[in-house]
Amino acid sequence: MIDKLSWVAAYPEILLLTMACVIALVDLAVKTPLRGVSYGLTLLTLGVIALLQGLAASTGETIYGFGGMIVSDPMGNWLKCFASIAMMVTFVYGRSYSGQRDMLRGGELFTLGMFALLGMFVMISSHHFLVIYLGLELLTLSSYALVALRRDDLKATEAAMKYFVLGALASGFLLYGLSMVYGATGSLNLTEVMLAIASGGDKLVGSPQVLMLGLVFVVAGLAFKLGVVPFHMWVPDVYHGAPTAITLMIGGAPKLAAFAIVIRLLAEGLQPLAVDWQQMLAVLAVMSLLVGNLAAIAQSNLKRMLAFSTIAQMGFMLLGLLAGVVQGDASNMANAYGSSMFYVVTYVLTTLGTFGVILLLSRSGFESDNINDLAGLNQRSPFYAGIMAICMFSLAGVPPLVGFYAKLAVLQALLASSTAFYVGLAVFAVVMSLIGAFYYLRVVKIMYFDAPTQTGGIDAGLDARSVLSINGALVLVLGIVPGGLMTLCAQAVAQMFA
Template identity: 45%
Template sequence: MTQTMPTLADLLPLLPELVLAGAAFALLLLDLFLNDRQRVLTHVLAVATLALVGVLVATGWGGQGTVLSGMFVRDNMADVLKTGICLVSAVALVYGWPFLRERGLYKGEVSVLVMFAVLGMMLLVSAGSLVMVYLGLEMLALCSYALVAIDRDSPRASEAAMKYFVLGALASGMLLYGMSLVYGATGSIDLATIAANATTVAQPAMLLTGVAFMVAGIAFKFGAAPFHMWLPDVYQGAPTPITLFIGSAPKLAAFAMAIRLLEVGAGPLGDQWRPLLAGLAALSLAIGNLAALVQTNLKRMLAYSTVSHVGFLFLGLAAGGQSGYAAAMFYALSYAIMSAAAFGAIVVLSRRGFEAERIEDFKGLNARDPWTAGLVLCVMASLAGVPPFLGFWSKLAVLRAAVEAGQLWLAIVAIVFAVVGAFYYLRVIKAMYFDEPSGEPVTPREDHVVRVVFGVNALGLLALGLLWSPLMAWCQRAFA
């Protein structure tokens, strides 16, 4: 049979990715002709491009389908996650502009690196083969390493980037080794073919070993315990807007990677890999919450709380089925919005020479600015899972999925550590409302755009908590 070249119509499902790639290259060239004062143009165009691509995905432009000989798959799940990734990344850039500009860190490559990282995430979300999974993952990882090290004069940022790079390379090697074992056992890199051959392979031990290595690689990208060692140093060392970006949108891409590799590729072996995810969930809940209790740096506290939130997300993945995966996706989207708001609070309160990243920096905030204190209260309450905020419904969804899947023990562990985790979020609220101010007074920045975005971000957690059903229904349709 002769293979025909794909036409433009055949590539229409790739339209959002093509628009994003073309815009990223165009902005890279445009930045060569701009000085520092004109660089706001690159920033505005990057935010507009991400918003446009998000709209293209959400409205279904290009249609769904499979292209590149099955390597790229655009389906309902991909559209939901790509919309979330684009919008959260655009918000991260809005937060980042005043923070990085006043510290002299905003270069044109920041926007371009974010756009290429988003492109990598979108390819990862739509991966139909092991090659596309690795391509998207490495594009995201390499851009993330560079973003963390964007402050070249900061020893802490350089150290964080080096740790991220070394441990990320180790995790990528584990994932690649697992993929090679899976390929060796099944004779294919196509995820659907791997699933079809999974129960008839001649060497099942090789296949199971490969799946175990892939689970380890997925756990690292999520930041699940015991593969979380990079999170606290990277979150603390990177500039806060970069931490906001790598702590929110990539979690959606990691969720997609887990679904593509484990459910689409190794679905018939679910009885073997689901107990691994359940164990990782319990370990993440315990280590994340207990370690967060003793932190005094807010960014490190949020890093360890990320580990605990990944534990909750793994509840849904371990439960499996339509309800489990829909609940896990709902949690991933909710956490991306909550994480952006949490780090956005630090951005709003920080200024040159004062990072506002210690819990004690928030003391007495209510006395100086009740409105901002109220917004931070919304964020912390949602992260703690207080009703009626969005975080409550996302926790309830994965707990329900775990109980329905017969994993009552895991749900009980999650509830116990959810109560433990509420303590360190309440500690921030106590500092704002009941402690006397100490040290340098905290005053929100004068940048009205960032304050409006933070207000919408924080109040959105309450609005989505009251109107969570449409978002949950959107996630359920992705796995219908």
């Protein structure tokens, strides 16, 4: 008999699954090219779920369900709230673009997008190895199909194949690592795994060597999902080859879910091994900052540049995870992991605005995905140029925008450790940010100082223009008053470890 708390813990996933099936059935009767009814139902569903998740998170309650396999806690609820909003915004930005490219003819975009979000929800709520893997596979399988949604586009098909092959390899890494951890600890539950490892070997049923090898494979699998070096090969190809609306769907909300399973697996389940996995994350972060920023400078395609930018940004986010446990002292966990959560939330917000401008500038037969396509944008539309400039400055870490405070929060978490190694990492990150500012500012220079290469009008619906205005305003406002969101993230993480 399933207890009442289990249903309470799982109601967002149940509601999302039910409505995804309802929308798929309703869409069979929709004949309009832009799928107005399906679109409206999807936005309404995601809006209601985001509101419910926000209300649940504000109570501060933690509920375990289905025998401890899932958890509903403030951190997870806030991440699900933000992921729902990010998916809503993605649909608003991408609807016109998708309609012009015949991607809405069957309604699969909305249904697959909701199933991808369901996978994210399961990942965020998971407290058990099998549930983590179930959510991960639901997200990735939906993503493969979304990338290949333009069946007659060779670039999209090629990107989907690359994504599928490398994604299957990464899933194998993660599954193999989890099976080794299970073999060493004798449990699939994150709390029991943590207690078994913390016992110092007394409760381990396998050898410590198997546990360490499993940890290596787990970190490798997680690194692929984050898209950090050297597991980044899929990111530029998929970002470039996928339709831009799908690129945003892959590069936005899923980063929140990837952050969640990193926290669940490493910071919660494998916390006693923090000294070991923090060393691995340090190497991944340094390589990602170096390769991501240097490779982005050489790109002429805007989506590939943003792909390498994502690699560097995720490397910066990993730095926050390094400072949670310092020389056995876990007192800095809430500050360090909260700064990483703040970083990933604000990064997704800025990414939505950036790709929103690219999507709204695109038209039938024209992708607007080269950097030179933005030449003279300020003369054509000061509104779009202003939003894009705000997002570029934020990604570069220019004050007073939110990207600056996100970077500052991570650097402060590193410096709070008061160790020479972490101070050195902070200095390295600042240098890499200065290098990265070049390719962001180049986009601003092209928009404001180069002659226009496009003369056509820019046509966008009222919904997209309104959401883009709010998106740009939030990047600015949250930079001026970041305290509320930073406190929210720190408290959510602290309650998870309470």
